[in-house]
Amino acid sequence: MTQRDYSMTGADSMRAVHTGLAAAEWYHTDLPRKRMKELMKRADGPAIRDTVILFGAMIVLAGAGIALWPTLWSVPFWLGYGVLYGSAMDSRWHECGHGTAFKTRAFNDWLYQIASFCMMRNPHTWRWSHARHHTDTIIVGRDPEVVLMRPPALARVIANFFGLVDVWTAMVRMITNAAGHLTGDEAEFVPEREQPKVIRVARIWVLIYAAIIALSIVLGSILPLMVIGLPRLYGAWHHVMTGLLQHGGLAENVTDHRLNSRTVLMNPISRFIYWNMNYHVEHHMFPMVPYHRLPELHEEIKHDLPAPNRSITEALAEMWPALIRQLRDEDHFIERTLPDTAKPYRADLHATVPVGVPAE
Amino acid sequence: MPWIDACATDEIEQEDLVRFDHDGRTFAIYHSPDGEFFCTDGLCTHEQVHLADGLVMDYEIECPKHNATFDYRTGEAKRAPACVDLATYPTKVEGGRVLVEV
Numbered sequence A: 001m002t003q004r005d006y007s008m009t010g011a012d013s014m015r016a017v018h019t020g021l022a023a024a025e026w027y028h029t030d031l032p033r034k035r036m037k038e039l040m041k042r043a044d045g046p047a048i049r050d051t052v053i054l055f056g057a058m059i060v061l062a063g064a065g066i067a068l069w070p071t072l073w074s075v076p077f078w079l080g081y082g083v084l085y086g087s088a089m090d091s092r093w094h095e096c097g098h099g100t101a102f103k104t105r106a107f108n109d110w111l112y113q114i115a116s117f118c119m120m121r122n123p124h125t126w127r128w129s130h131a132r133h134h135t136d137t138i139i140v141g142r143d144p145e146v147v148l149m150r151p152p153a154l155a156r157v158i159a160n161f162f163g164l165v166d167v168w169t170a171m172v173r174m175i176t177n178a179a180g181h182l183t184g185d186e187a188e189f190v191p192e193r194e195q196p197k198v199i200r201v202a203r204i205w206v207l208i209y210a211a212i213i214a215l216s217i218v219l220g221s222i223l224p225l226m227v228i229g230l231p232r233l234y235g236a237w238h239h240v241m242t243g244l245l246q247h248g249g250l251a252e253n254v255t256d257h258r259l260n261s262r263t264v265l266m267n268p269i270s271r272f273i274y275w276n277m278n279y280h281v282e283h284h285m286f287p288m289v290p291y292h293r294l295p296e297l298h299e300e301i302k303h304d305l306p307a308p309n310r311s312i313t314e315a316l317a318e319m320w321p322a323l324i325r326q327l328r329d330e331d332h333f334i335e336r337t338l339p340d341t342a343k344p345y346r347a348d349l350h351a352t353v354p355v356g357v358p359a360e
Numbered sequence B: 001m002p003w004i005d006a007c008a009t010d011e012i013e014q015e016d017l018v019r020f021d022h023d024g025r026t027f028a029i030y031h032s033p034d035g036e037f038f039c040t041d042g043l044c045t046h047e048q049v050h051l052a053d054g055l056v057m058d059y060e061i062e063c064p065k066h067n068a069t070f071d072y073r074t075g076e077a078k079r080a081p082a083c084v085d086l087a088t089y090p091t092k093v094e095g096g097r098v099l100v101e102v
């Protein structure tokens, strides 16, 4: 069994650099440039519509929650508001971080700042970590966004359904940054000239949270925190669930997103919350394609991809047993079968993955 | 420096780019929305990914890997994760060909 070191400065990180796994050439499905250009084309319309719906729904739900506070009747409204705040903002953070959601850059940047605040992710730090996640997707020691390490820390994952670990870590980072320091891993992937921006945002956020906490104390009620801050805990479950499905149980240390990412067909509400990131293989292969064109991209290249899971339930049922087995067998993973129409996996590019010996 | 024949003007659609390799180096040649031609280094300054698969919008090229953008007229890095500007090279059009001075 292979012991893994997921830190950005450990033995696996160095090994990935030496073996050429870091910043490697990745597999892409062939697509004519003309079609690719159409799919990459930016527009403001879809994201403006979705943002109006999102903020409109948040105002209505929070308004109803406040009006009915503190009765139990307010609970369903908080649950709805929480998912929009603590989960839909994750996908807005993600898409706007790529700069693909809107055509107008300022719109991307505004929503990115708001979503980063809601998700408690420093907008400067996380831009860099996510760039690394795209360069070195699920390469051990290189990808700072591996959620399910092997063996999977299931207690941590379950706690994170309520944001417990993430929020605690975010608070520690925020206070560390506000005090003028970057944590070890942050210093590794955030370029020096960007580091003052990390610190400035952390200081502003500390002031905002201090004001919300002060208001709660003055009012003698947690109501202000129900609107800002706590939804990151009570509404996190949806983004954690979808996030686990992105790469959970699949291969590590490969350079083909078909082996390490999962596309899952989902109901329209989850797709709205997740902003179509259920087309995850497609997104990783072609990160320039905006979320609203991913269904078309999927249709275009599905002949070359493993069949998607047909529902969240089906995907969870595929992933969960693999995670349980990884508790005792860290080398276990699910190798997804390609259709006959696909170009085969290139075993020579995936030396660490015994392609052809799939998990049962 | 000599002018090098890079490609025909009609080989590049308007608001698009092509890759041009010469003498062991790689470049990107752009056809702007106004019909002008520009040339930059071919590799993104962030992680050396070729820009040829990127997206041209007005006067900017967006890198296909992490969506950094550059103004291809000046090479200026406009959006993270690129922090370093792209090198640019003079171009001219003669007899339906794009020439670059690299």
Ligand code: FES
Residues within 6 Å of the ligand: A131, B044, B045, B046, B047, B048, B049, B063, B064, B065, B066, B067, B068, B081, B082
């Ligand atoms: S390689 Fe171009 S943005 Fe990262």
